[in-house]
Amino acid sequence: MSQELTQQWLNEIQTLKQQLAQLQKERDAAWESAEKWRKLYNTEAEQRRTDAQLSKQAIASLKTQIQRLQGIEEAQLHDATVTVAIQQELAPIKSVEDLKTKLITVIKERDRLQHALKTEQDNHAQTRKSLTTALGDAIDSLAQQRGKEEEGERGEIRVEKRDRTTI
Numbered sequence: 001m002s003q004e005l006t007q008q009w010l011n012e013i014q015t016l017k018q019q020l021a022q023l024q025k026e027r028d029a030a031w032e033s034a035e036k037w038r039k040l041y042n043t044e045a046e047q048r049r050t051d052a053q054l055s056k057q058a059i060a061s062l063k064t065q066i067q068r069l070q071g072i073e074e075a076q077l078h079d080a081t082v083t084v085a086i087q088q089e090l091a092p093i094k095s096v097e098d099l100k101t102k103l104i105t106v107i108k109e110r111d112r113l114q115h116a117l118k119t120e121q122d123n124h125a126q127t128r129k130s131l132t133t134a135l136g137d138a139i140d141s142l143a144q145q146r147g148k149e150e151e152g153e154r155g156e157i158r159v160e161k162r163d164r165t166t167i
Contacts, residue, residue, distance in 0.1 A: 090102075
């Protein structure tokens with residue numbers, strides 16, 4: 001009976017080993033399948049991210065193009081408005097004398113604007129020069145201050161060295 005029981009246990013162990021081997025194969029196959037799906041998912045996700053980035057760039061480009069075209073339309077509208085305004089201003093001129101008077105007025109206004117522009121440019125140049133000088137002075141002052149701080153640190157280090165040598 002013990003021989004029979006032993007044989008039964010050996011058969012049971014053999015069956016369990018076969019089941020274990022089969023389950024390990026199934027697990028490995030499932031793992032490989034999961035890994036394949038993970039790679040496919042990652043590839044698809046990367047493609048989606050790339051597509052999204054390209055779409056964002058295309059949208060930005062189109063927005064810029066729309067703004068540029070709107071600017072052109074606005075400039076054309078402004079030019080048309082200016083042309084109408086000029087025509088309205090010239091309409092009351094009926095004689096050469098009126099035209100000369102208007103021309104003198106326009107030339108005076110141009111000269112005044114040129115003088116104002118020149119004054120503004122001179123003021124801008126003076127401001128730039130003053131700011132550059134002030135910046136240079138600040139840099140020099142900062143360099144001097146750092147130099148003094150470094151000298152102070154060196155003095156402290158020398159004092160510490162002396163103290164250590166006397167100990």
